Structure formats: structure tokens, C-alpha cells
Amino acid sequence: MNIDSKEIARKVKELVEPIVKRMGYRLFDVEFKPERGWVLRVIIDKPGGVTIRDCEEVSKRISALLDVEDIIPFSYMLEISSPGLTRELEKPEHYEFFKGRLIKVLLREPVGGKREATGYVEEVSEGIITLREKEKGETLYIPFSAIAKGRLEPEKW
Known part of the structure; x- marks a missing residue:
């Protein structure tokens, strides 16, 4: 199976960014990488920082949508996180x-x-x-x- 992880990340970003914004967060990045299985990482931020509860809320909202849209037709782990205090800047x-x-x-x-x-x-x-x-x-x-x-x-x- 040939997987274009950048294209999948781009499609997910397009799909979830409006929802994340409506919830009051900024979408920092979306990554799709193999890490002991495939991981879809959605990175969010807001003034004052992101809490675990924020991550849980975003996860609930977008996981159902991702299941319906079926952008990733195989098993993966969804992870919602913040950019972190010393986040690497790549783009x-x-x-x-x-x-x-x-x-x-x-x-x-x-x-x-x-x-x-x-x-x-x-x-x-x-x-x-x-x-x-x-x-x-x-x-x-x-x-x-x-x-x-x-x-x-x-x-x-």
C-alpha cells in the first residue's frame, strides 16, 4: 500500500480547520506519521495555552467527522496536542x-x-x-x- 502521508495530512487539515476555529482554537499543524502504527496528530493552540480538557473536546468533535469522511481507510491513532513550550518550527x-x-x-x-x-x-x-x-x-x-x-x-x- 502506497501512502502519501503529506496529502492525507493536507486533506485532514482542510476538513478540521473550520471546526477547530469555531471551537475557539487555532490549528497549528496536522501530521500523519508512522510511529508504532500510524498516528494522526492534530496540533491546536489558544491564548493562555491548551489544557487536556481542550484536547478531549477537539478529539470528540473531529473523530466522528474523520470516521464519516473516511480520509484514512485503515487503522490509526488520533492524537490532539498543543505546540508545546519549545515546539520546533518547521514551516x-x-x-x-x-x-x-x-x-x-x-x-x-x-x-x-x-x-x-x-x-x-x-x-x-x-x-x-x-x-x-x-x-x-x-x-x-x-x-x-x-x-x-x-x-x-x-x-x-
Whole structure:
């Protein structure tokens, strides 16, 4: 059986995003991966963070819909989770999602003479992430293609 996991994730995202939004959450991502069997992971967020009860409510709402739509014609485990405090940022839309938040990026190639930067996402457009550095307040324009790894940084309160 040939499985296009990215296409399945895309279809699930299209199907569940309106429901998740109506429930008051933001859809961060949908992943479909083999992990001791197939796992469909729907990642949600909301201001103030996501609770276990939030995950349960979203699971109830979308699991019945997924059964009816039958996008995945074989057995899988549905998992609802939050992006987490130090979630890896893998796609431009992840950076857009966390606009205004503190992130850390490791770069494939230097940008502004730096191989890594920690700062606040100000803008994401046309493959460029605008980052205002935390320490010096400098603005860096980082091509998405230059980012080797990025993650959300927890801030001390």
C-alpha cells in the first residue's frame, strides 16, 4: 500500500480547520506519521495555552467527522496536542503562527554575520522571516531557506 502521508495530512487539515476555529482554537499543524502504527496528530493552540480538557473536546468533535469522511481507510491513532513550550518550527506558517513570540533559529549560513539568533518574529512574507533580536534589538531578515532549525523559546515571567 502506497501512502502519501503529506496529502492525507493536507486533506485532514482542510476538513478540521473550520471546526477547530469555531471551537475557539487555532490549528497549528496536522501530521500523519508512522510511529508504532500510524498516528494522526492534530496540533491546536489558544491564548493562555491548551489544557487536556481542550484536547478531549477537539478529539470528540473531529473523530466522528474523520470516521464519516473516511480520509484514512485503515487503522490509526488520533492524537490532539498543543505546540508545546519549545515546539520546533518547521514551516513558514509556523513562524507566522508565533508572530510576536520569542524564537531561536540556527542558520545553515550566516545572516548579518550570525549563525544563530534569538528574537521576536515581526513579519513573515515571501520566504523571509523578520526577526527583532532580543538582546540588541537589531532587525534581521532571514530567508526561510537559511534556517537549519527553529524553535519557540519559553520566556521568563
